Amino acid sequence: MRILIGQPVHERGVKQIKEEIEKNKEIDVVLYPEGYLFDKESLENACNIAREYNTIIITSYRKDNKDRAVIISNYGEKILERSKTSSNVNEELCNPLVVNYNGITIGYILCMEILKGVRDFKKVTSKINFIAHPIGVGMFSDEQFELWINEAKKIARTHKTIVLGTSHADGSYRDCGISIPISYCIDSDGKPIYISKSDVRTRIVNLNTKEVEIKYDK
Template sequence: MRLLVAQPKHETGLEQLLEELQQQELFDAVLYPEGYVADENAVAILCDIAKQYKKLVITGYRDRHQKDRALMIHPSGTIILERAKSPMGGLLYSPSVAEADDLQIGYLLCVEILQGLVGLEGQANQLDFIAHPIGVGMFSEEQFAEWIDTATKIAMKFKTMIIGTSHADGSYRNCGISIPISYCIDASGKPVYISRNDPRSWIVDLKTGQVEKL
């Protein structure tokens, strides 16, 4: 499977996704950030898009209360993972693993990365990869280093690839500081790539570990 890993700007529609789908022959699935899908109406539209293009879609959306929720859509257009975001300091919500055909996919929503080491235990057996949609970029170099270090430990513990991406714009609680992030770490803990302040999309071949920029 080839996975498109995107760093879009925030938008009310799905324009960047639709634009990138014009190159649909290059990938089989897409990973977009937390909150990329603006509302519940757009979720229904995205299900139709996933079905039309026969793509697995991994992202997150905002509900009517402006709360972030997890979202994964099968290429048939069926939602295969949907849940609330886990509370900080609490346990990782279940389900955080979804099955898509012959793939077992782990899912961590933004700050849930800090709950993943313990939280995925009992939910994760043999994962093909872990997806990590992030809302906005890192608010400091220290946070950037901490999240990459944590992702590395998760990859090594569960012996699987972990891939994360944020929006290209916006900042945590509008603090004005944002380091856009996109990364992929393999099952041994080795970085396949780590991108900062570079909003281009990547394509990761999950089988070979090869990457390329769009």
């Protein structure tokens, strides 16, 4: 399985994701950041792109000014859709946490939900092939960057699965002006397949061979 992990800039349409899929038609899955799909129209357009190019799209969309999780099948159907969990430490991750599709089980963590992943994925009894982690914007400090990467490693080790994440290339948390774009893939032993810090080039990861291809053109 070949997964394209992109770090687009924010936009109101779907131009970037369509162009990346057109340039990389051999991929099976696209992982894009939290909130990349700006509105319902963008979501519908993404469904059309997934169907047209026979590609699964994992990202997030905005509805009523809130981020929602979404996985779109290669037939253009929403196979996972849910709200984002609140930051309250006592609130468990919103369901569904996983979706079973075409013989694989895909897990989903939305941005800051990663801080609850080790605890709450224990309720999943089936083998998870990989967990996708769309992130809104880059990290606001080196300490946050290390914290989230370490949480991804813990989740991977604890639940014996691959964890992949990506943020937008632009924007900052609550417009603080500081942003460290992040993109990563951790294997099921908790070891990095790659970790990208302030390098917004697109990666394609082959989950079968753990090989990483870096795309130099944006």
